Amino acid sequence: MAQSAQNPSSQQQRVIITNKHGNKLVGILHEAGTKQIVILCHGLRASKEDIIMTQLAAALENAGISSFRFDFTGNGESEGSFEFGNYWREVDDIHSVAQHFHEGNRRVISIVGHSKGANVVLLYASKYNDIKTVANLSGRYDMKAGLEDRLGKDFIERIRKEGFIELKTKSGSVDYRVTEESLKDRLNINMHEECQQIDKECRFLTVHGDADIIIPVGDAFEFAKILPNHKLHIVKGADHVYTDHLTELASIVANFLKETFAKEQG
Structure with missing residues (x-):
């Protein structure tokens, strides 16, 4: 179930998707005219309006790739109560979003998550086998x-x-x-064990700032050891939220996803 309102001045639509628990999840669809779509997932106590999410959506739009940034249950405009944990509940939210677009004859080609959202997209990949490209931006290896x-x-x-x-x-x-x-x-949650459940054909990008004091850059190297089909990109001088490196982050992610998009088209 979804509602949408077209904004003719931009290629953005507000979309409301009801998850399996009956909560309405609110998101913004950046429409680039592609059947393929990328889902963007925010971190702890953030929202779809987080600058990382909006910058990524804009970069993908410029690359000709549609994306959807949304608020997890209990965050931003979405219904439900906020909980500190809720990792698997947020996995359910992504699944509801993916199903919505699948039913609309769209193909979700990638899920991208930052911080807690990065852990959630990795957990999604360990539980489901339907999205073959995952971007882990500053995710935590040791929970x-x-x-x-x-x-x-x-x-x-x-x-x-x-x-x-x-x-x-x-x-x-x-x-x-x-x-x-x-x-x-x-x-x-044991991220090492969960990552070992992921389909070996799944393509991964891990991006991490080497000046991150919230989640140390060493976590990125741990993911690199255990994820096959993996690309690691360390951003020199970047903190956890890429304060002075947002353009660089968006470019890295957009370029990686352009490769995925090209393969889909081919």
Whole structure:
């Protein structure tokens, strides 16, 4: 089920897709006139309006490739409640989006994810075998890492005692809660094992900044060791959100996907 409204001044359409849980997912289709389409997936606490998502969509549009950037459940304009974990729930969201376009006689040729979204697209590829090109932008290899920086020391003991940890904004208001269940959702994911389930024919691009302090660049090299049919691109000086390297990131991804698009056309 979907609704759309055409904006004649640009090749963008707002599209609403209902996922299997009944939540409406809101996204923007960048229409380049191709049957093939790329799905763009944002990271933790981000949205389809994240500058990485909008830059990627614009670069793909310039390359003549249609794309769809959308808000995961509980993020941006999409329905549902935000959860810290929800990795497999977000895999379901991608599947609902892919099915929607498939039913509309479109072919999803690639899924691209940044940060948490990168992990979600890799998990999608481990569960499904229907999208043959995946771009992992600054994804996390070790899911147990980084939690102390975000949640504080002794976070496991605190969450067991209190049932949750509240993350606050700079102004001191509550941003979101991390529950024991949502923490387990993340800790129970073994990216090494999941990546070994992925079809060997699937093509991968991993991009990572060597100045990333959120997810270390070493994670990219771990993915490179275990993913066959893999291309690794390290962006010198780039941080986790490619602050000064957005144009370079968009160019790397667009060039990689142009190869995929050419193969599809051929």
